[in-house]
Amino acid sequence: MSEAQHSGVNVQGKRRATLSDVARRAGVSPVTVSRAIRHPEMVSELLRSRIEDAVRSLNYIPNHLASALASTRTHIVGVIVPSLTNGVFDDYLGAIQDVLNPAGIQVLVLNVRYSEIEEERAIATLLGYHPEAMIVAGTDQTERSRHMLKSSGVPVVQTMDVTDDPIDLNIGLDHGVAGAAAVRYLHAQGHRRIAHLTARADPRARRRHAGYLRAMEELGLSTRGLVAASPRPSDVAMGGALFSEVLAAVPDVSAVFTCNDDLALGTLFECQRRGIRVPEDVAIMGFNDLDFCVASVPALTSVSTERQKMGTWAAEAILEIIRGSGRRPSPASVEVGFSIKERASTGVVRTARAARKARARA
Amino acid sequence: MSEAQHSGVNVQGKRRATLSDVARRAGVSPVTVSRAIRHPEMVSELLRSRIEDAVRSLNYIPNHLASALASTRTHIVGVIVPSLTNGVFDDYLGAIQDVLNPAGIQVLVLNVRYSEIEEERAIATLLGYHPEAMIVAGTDQTERSRHMLKSSGVPVVQTMDVTDDPIDLNIGLDHGVAGAAAVRYLHAQGHRRIAHLTARADPRARRRHAGYLRAMEELGLSTRGLVAASPRPSDVAMGGALFSEVLAAVPDVSAVFTCNDDLALGTLFECQRRGIRVPEDVAIMGFNDLDFCVASVPALTSVSTERQKMGTWAAEAILEIIRGSGRRPSPASVEVGFSIKERASTGVVRTARAARKARARA
DNA sequence: GGCAGAAATGAAAGCGCTGTCAATCGCCCT
DNA sequence: AGGGCGATTGACAGCGCTTTCATTTCTGCC
Numbered sequence: 001m002s003e004a005q006h007s008g009v010n011v012q013g014k015r016r017a018t019l020s021d022v023a024r025r026a027g028v029s030p031v032t033v034s035r036a037i038r039h040p041e042m043v044s045e046l047l048r049s050r051i052e053d054a055v056r057s058l059n060y061i062p063n064h065l066a067s068a069l070a071s072t073r074t075h076i077v078g079v080i081v082p083s084l085t086n087g088v089f090d091d092y093l094g095a096i097q098d099v100l101n102p103a104g105i106q107v108l109v110l111n112v113r114y115s116e117i118e119e120e121r122a123i124a125t126l127l128g129y130h131p132e133a134m135i136v137a138g139t140d141q142t143e144r145s146r147h148m149l150k151s152s153g154v155p156v157v158q159t160m161d162v163t164d165d166p167i168d169l170n171i172g173l174d175h176g177v178a179g180a181a182a183v184r185y186l187h188a189q190g191h192r193r194i195a196h197l198t199a200r201a202d203p204r205a206r207r208r209h210a211g212y213l214r215a216m217e218e219l220g221l222s223t224r225g226l227v228a229a230s231p232r233p234s235d236v237a238m239g240g241a242l243f244s245e246v247l248a249a250v251p252d253v254s255a256v257f258t259c260n261d262d263l264a265l266g267t268l269f270e271c272q273r274r275g276i277r278v279p280e281d282v283a284i285m286g287f288n289d290l291d292f293c294v295a296s297v298p299a300l301t302s303v304s305t306e307r308q309k310m311g312t313w314a315a316e317a318i319l320e321i322i323r324g325s326g327r328r329p330s331p332a333s334v335e336v337g338f339s340i341k342e343r344a345s346t347g348v349v350r351t352a353r354a355a356r357k358a359r360a361r362a
Numbered sequence: 363m364s365e366a367q368h369s370g371v372n373v374q375g376k377r378r379a380t381l382s383d384v385a386r387r388a389g390v391s392p393v394t395v396s397r398a399i400r401h402p403e404m405v406s407e408l409l410r411s412r413i414e415d416a417v418r419s420l421n422y423i424p425n426h427l428a429s430a431l432a433s434t435r436t437h438i439v440g441v442i443v444p445s446l447t448n449g450v451f452d453d454y455l456g457a458i459q460d461v462l463n464p465a466g467i468q469v470l471v472l473n474v475r476y477s478e479i480e481e482e483r484a485i486a487t488l489l490g491y492h493p494e495a496m497i498v499a500g501t502d503q504t505e506r507s508r509h510m511l512k513s514s515g516v517p518v519v520q521t522m523d524v525t526d527d528p529i530d531l532n533i534g535l536d537h538g539v540a541g542a543a544a545v546r547y548l549h550a551q552g553h554r555r556i557a558h559l560t561a562r563a564d565p566r567a568r569r570r571h572a573g574y575l576r577a578m579e580e581l582g583l584s585t586r587g588l589v590a591a592s593p594r595p596s597d598v599a600m601g602g603a604l605f606s607e608v609l610a611a612v613p614d615v616s617a618v619f620t621c622n623d624d625l626a627l628g629t630l631f632e633c634q635r636r637g638i639r640v641p642e643d644v645a646i647m648g649f650n651d652l653d654f655c656v657a658s659v660p661a662l663t664s665v666s667t668e669r670q671k672m673g674t675w676a677a678e679a680i681l682e683i684i685r686g687s688g689r690r691p692s693p694a695s696v697e698v699g700f701s702i703k704e705r706a707s708t709g710v711v712r713t714a715r716a717a718r719k720a721r722a723r724a
Numbered sequence: 725g726g727c728a729g730a731a732a733t734g735a736a737a738g739c740g741c742t743g744t745c746a747a748t749c750g751c752c753c754t
Numbered sequence: 755a756g757g758g759c760g761a762t763t764g765a766c767a768g769c770g771c772t773t774t775c776a777t778t779t780c781t782g783c784c
Binding site for chain 1: 377378421423424425426427428430431436446447449451452455456459468470471473475486487489490491492509510513514515597598599601602624627628631634635653654656657658659
Binding site for chain 1: 761762763764765768769770771
């Protein structure tokens, strides 16, 4: 619009130094500067140091956009996460970065807040940056999202969840199985009135819910009044509210399985508030095994998932494809499983080892 | 390297559609396609719909890199956060996005995990994308970071903290004052042995610590054995460990002020574990006022900060500068303050209003 | 009915950088 | 001493797009 833009000048009226500026200053050609930066070994020591001086004195920072455009290598990987509120995606993102950044790849992260529409937008946005790969959380993309990802032609990794029909690569766990396993664990502890609290915004939580329902049915247990759900993203206070709902319907509920640890913590607090003893009166079991599960009183039993491993695998698979010019990792789908961390909130006051023995005896 | 790259072909062997492909398909010139996308009103309805069809059938997604390069408008704002583990930066980022995204600006977020070196790297990386502005958390950038930001020529907003010597714009609060206020609040409640637990990784936490020390001194109180600190980033379990340290040194500690809510929660759990009553035996006060503070039992008193407001202000200030071609917001530095949310963990079982009255009487 | 002026479209140039290929230089070997 | 080789450096073109300016086409109006 204004002439300022035409001449590449920013709002402060300064123009950022370009490769050519550096070249002029160092008395070499632009290509040589480019090489001194990208492939230092190709440039003589003399020129290299002269160029380095020029770079410093001009505060030159290469224009990644121009470099990416010219080389058709963007060194960008797009990552989509549905949330940043809890520690779950922090571990995961950290693992991805720890693999990709040292390889010179920049990770662009977009948070879509559990919204499919935001996810579609985010995918389009990220693809506009021509990433060399995409990592998306979950397997519940809309048809449009799937189509965009597929036709982008870049490797796509779906994480956190497993599916029979992956877009491309897939690593995750079966949340239905995990939900059912939680129920069976509580059942094995002697519980019959097992409640489930959940926040429906998360597709994985919906799958855990389905697993809960399936397991309850298989065990011949009624779920009447035992399920409380909210359409909003979860927080700790919601745990108390949902548990209160269940309590009103089924006063003698004996165990609560929640779709995540926030709700479990909220439930624990609600029990404290009401003078309900945990685990004597009500057992509580969360999901994700966040750091506060070990710290709370009683410590919270939770289903632990391999967040870091999923991030690492996704990133390494991408690296292999990019570096190996198209070789795909095999298998292209991996199921990582989960484990139940037994703690005092479900009555396991003994050590984990003793607990295993106890179960073996049972 | 391989010829695949030279011809702009990705690992799957497909080549993504370009503007020219769309133009050819629609039987128009490339410029017209560009206009149909950026300025639809400049193109006749007939051509526009023909172009839209071509776009759809080719799955065309504009190359943001090329577009940014050609227009010298990247529509990118770089944001640096020191952490994603807790809810603090989630609110803040959400606020920034809510202002910037509707304005067509993409926010690139980099998490530097409380590391100055990572921050320097992140700043260089982001500047490589030629953002139209930068938002950084805190005012503790290294000299190199400051220099890069200044010489970039783009507007820079430092948030979360205040400083006499801002790089450019600044919005935040005085954490020293906030820390001191917390101490004075506890003092007013009758506490004398006031402990402080802190994680030193966070510069704002260090400032709150300084405020604590200053206030304690002003009140003529000893801090001997009352401070426990860890160099690592905080988590809930750390709260229990640090509190235990203090307890060993000063068994009759009467109040604990922590640098954040995670440590406060950990302290609360440790009290529960040891049978220490809160607030009767020990009062607990956190910082940030995260969602679990209202849910816990007892609810945690905490210092509430204007995270969203800081994000919103930063984003709006940037928008004004970008849109207004250089006009700066005034004032260029804003202090947002804080407020103490009184809850049961510091003995305030009555309503906040009654509490105010009680203090007025005292 | 013909011309001013607006509206719609296109041609050309270039954003900042990198890949390719060509040119130059010095040095070793026979 | 001449040829050849590797090591350096540079010229040129072009990545995909937008901006500018020129051209064409279509109005309306005296």
